[in-house]
Amino acid sequence: MNAFPSAPQLPTLQPLRIGNVPIDFPIVQAALSGYSDLPMRLLARRHGAGYAICEVMLDQFLLAVKKRQKTKHFLTIHPDEAPVGGQLMGAEPEQFAAGALRLVEAGFDVIDINFGCPVKKVLGRCRGGFHLSQPAVAIEIIRRTRDMVPDHIPVTVKMRRGIDDTQQSRDQFFEILDGGFDAGIAAVTVHGRTVEQRYIGPSRWEFLREVKQHIGPDRVVLGSGDLFRAEDCLRMIAETGIDGVTVARGAIGNPWIFAQARALAEGRPLPPPPTLHQQADVMRQHFDLCEQTYGEDRAPLLMRKFCIKYTASHPRMDEVRSSFTRMRSREAFDAALAQHYTEDAPGQYPPREVHRTQSEG
Template identity: 35%
Template structure:
């Protein structure tokens, strides 16, 4: 498959790590980058937090010295705030690529008109993308857009949004082939990725996202949709070596042998070390606990040992527990398939009157009150 070009950046492997809150920090990105080539995006950053230099943001926008390109995803609802955030990224050389989030289905985001809710307001979406592209362009940074099919089955937005983003100069568009109402439940509808590929000019790459849990899934998505690359989210939780498998698959090489449980234990140990180095011991250990069940997904490990690993208090307790694992246990077929949050479909919380006029470009009241690090 041809390399994926996003602006001035050429990716020999057409794979992007999706931003995931509390996951895609520098330690996890390092583990993934060491396995295979691609574009590795940091956690989603709120534009206002970046503009106001919120204390928690500095840690979230950190990159390893050898990360290239440095990729940052922004969330925002106000074109002016987005513009100022991108301006700071350019002026202070904070990243080499900026992605805009129009796919988040979380209620605290959609209730303010953000994330997957925003493309319904076509003119507001257009203003945000135009402002961001123009500002990023001053520093030579490519600007991309990630979105969902729409709010729900009755309010699809992806085709209009894709065309608008392309017309405003977006370097690529990515589609998570679910609606906001689906959240992470059910199955992604890859046929919509194919529709977007047909709707957007050929020179603008279209990336597909949704239900890629193995390298074969990525190849199948490209074959069935004609997309130019894939975005991987939940499929790599507890499995950073998936990126090595993806690199091999796209290069036409045999798949690398997956790790035994002992190999997985080694990655778990290193992940905790990296988190401690990044966050400090207390926060790093606490942050590592959620990863334990993901790493052990599908392996024959007793419930008590799983529970204890989810409660570690440091490297010493981790080492004692890892020593109790059957290190020779081969990687199980059961480890493939969905992992991470799935949940159930549900009603999408929107600002009052949000669906009344899709041409209204008014920024919703209080849209930018979220000013946490992400």
Template identity: 35%
Template sequence: MTATAVKPLWIGDLKVDPPILQAPMAGFTNSAFRQIVRGFGGAGLLATEMVNAKGFVWLDEQEACHPDRLWGVADEPRPLAVQIWDNDPETLAKVGARLAHEYRVSVVDINFGCPVRQVTEKAHSGSYLLRTPDRMGAIIERVVEACHPTPVTAKTRLGCSRDRINIIEVAQVVEDAGAAALTVHGRTAADMFRGSADWDLIAQIKPHLKRIPLIGNGDLDSAEKVVQAFERYGVDGVMIARASLNKPWLFAQAAAALRGDPVPPDPTLAEERELMLHHFDLVIERFGEPKAVVLMRKYACCYAQGRPGAREFRKQVARIETAAAFQQVVADTFPRDRAPAAPALTPAS
């Protein structure tokens, strides 16, 4: 794979190099997952799970602990972004200010793209706000003011549905309101995660942005696709989401491809098995055994995705209730290599 001329991404005064971002994903991108990604390298900017701003304020008023999704953030290496969601400018500004000035995060991102019913129809947040770009602008303006000088970004989708695509208008509103960058997922809210991301539509946004970078997101599941995103669609950065859940080393592979270096092969299944057990240890350390076992069921299924024997492994791992049971299921049923492989990518110790 040949190198493509990709410059570092600037989000305000923050340099993101390489311009490859790890997407915030509810239920997945906790501190343990981020530690795994950071160990492999290649991600220029990592992100937490998205944080419910209203819930944060409630916890603060009750003098309770900060939201669980912010565990480890205060002491974690930078750069690091935290994504927040709600529909009230003042609530989002209050939380954004705390993140910027107390937690000292690198970026405060506002979610305008989540299509999940609990966020959209029940809370009138996330991608629901694509119906009212003016409201989005008011939110961004208030959060930018509260977070200064920490950059504020927005993540959105193409529109509410295929017959209501308004991303050009939204992009101009986001820029005019003072956001430092825009990330666009190439599907509509109605699409959820079905079908394919429309990168042609993402590319059409770029000429309408005068000063802020455009970050593309959707279906980036290989180093080749990351290179193509820059070469074909003219984005300033990319955000990798679901594909990283079963390939947390994808960021390092993509970064190598952008440099023109040989792309490291995937770890062997034996190495993946050891990585998964290490991941489990990190989750136990943070959450304790009972909760860690429940959380690790979904991570384990991600690791096995697309591998021979994955169905039986998923079936067995869904039943585990103890750490010992998890380790036994991994030993007995996690897919195995069919033949010796070349040395592969492993995370830094």
């Protein structure tokens, strides 16, 4: 890819509107399966994300979920995180629409339909990215969802650029895109990889430019794929003309990416990576939120994967990571911070290669 554009080429970022929902900054936290729960979303918002989307939920799960301690967190929204999107995935149009209504009842401000997940078990059950191979069913899901959801709640769609790189797949993508806007979606998020690619190979940002040119200036397009640094976010907007971007793997253990992007968008220098004391402070906030959300018993195991990602900002990343890989208690967490974060020092920007294994839709 080209180098990050010099200052005169930086785009002037405008606030977004997704339907009637205002988004003050067009760089947002994407839905990430197994990650973008309440604690991660709230920290992203506190660090400057204009909007955040919950981890994807199955329609069948939503129709069955009860307000038990073990599952109620899926539908819990913090007062400080609005606006927040609820992402939904399923197979059958009627059940899909009913699941969307559960998200509305829970208080989500936007309902996002997942037609992008490339995970094999999801595809095998005719969900996620599988729908890109069947435009009629995909459009019916959108129509039924839009009909079920109250008019004041926007409905959006997340897509990849197709099942594969065949002409048929391309035609199906644009059939669903056009049909979705005809059915009343308020915005589309497009990932620049195919379903077949999963997370391998570069994301084709030039395809995002095609999509924006196809649907015109009055319809909202957000982009996704290979956004691991703040400058990547602004560069994607500058190179493609899209309206905003959703940061997925690049935000795991790195909520600072949003504040860094805001600084660049305002013409200020790129802020330095957070110091070790700043990192430790945010990690403690994250652990506290995790305990409040899941309870003290479950929080340590759930925090382990996040702590491992936070270590990417530590200059001794590999050494520090090993202190969290077997973490099973708050005491072990505190001990790791005491060992590696007590003495303050400059941090580092996370190496790009650490992001290659997480799942995004």
